[in-house]
Amino acid sequence: MEQNIARQVTRVFVEGQTSTTMANRTRPFNNRTCEAPYLIFLGPPGSGKGTQAEKLHQNFRLVQISTGNLFREHISNGTELGVKVKDILAKGELVPDDLTIGMVVDRLAKPDTIMGVVFDGFPRTLDQALALQYRLDEKRKCITAVIQFKISDEQIIERLSSRRMCPKDNTIYNLKSNAPKHDEQCDLCGTLLVMRNDDKPEVVGHRLQVYRQQTEPLIEFYREQDMLVEIDASRGIEEITTQMDEWMPMFIYDAN
């Protein structure tokens, strides 16, 4: 397994470019033999990854694999995994790799992933990234592109303080930029919105620190493989969605 990955990484590294903007790319993403787009959204908590992943689901039928949402489902269903991860998440710590990887692999096995996947909040560590590449390789699939959501810590802290979530369907709102129609109630089901435990200011600082230490090294890992493209995540939701819609055709495999 490891040898296989190392060879793959070296090959791409030799061919690879170091540019990360879409405009100065000389090689398209869709010349990889991926049948459906498998995208990774990489960015700190609060950078808007989840919202954009949800849009890709609505507009392009990609399945959103959000480890945060999957963990929260396990917690509210009281599964064995849920019991294990509850305290870890409440403290803003990383869930051990084996638990996270196992859960993602289970989700990937479901047939709806055939239209493509957007990974939101995964991988978070180099080991998770390698495990993902190995699993996809086995299924003759590959990561099409990695979108890096770039935004400052100050903007994140500001954003997360007004973020709310529907505890029933996980829909995310922002009281300032994406407010629900009625007070603090979910537009879809009317449930009273809540502030996520891990969005509380005392936890956010720690989550950002964990992100910088554990996940930021993945930016270089994917840049070296020429998979990375940056998006300015400080902009409004609509602007980013428009940008993503423009990029999508580049991520869809074209046999010609």
Ligand SMILES: [Zn+2]
């Ligand atoms: Zn709801």
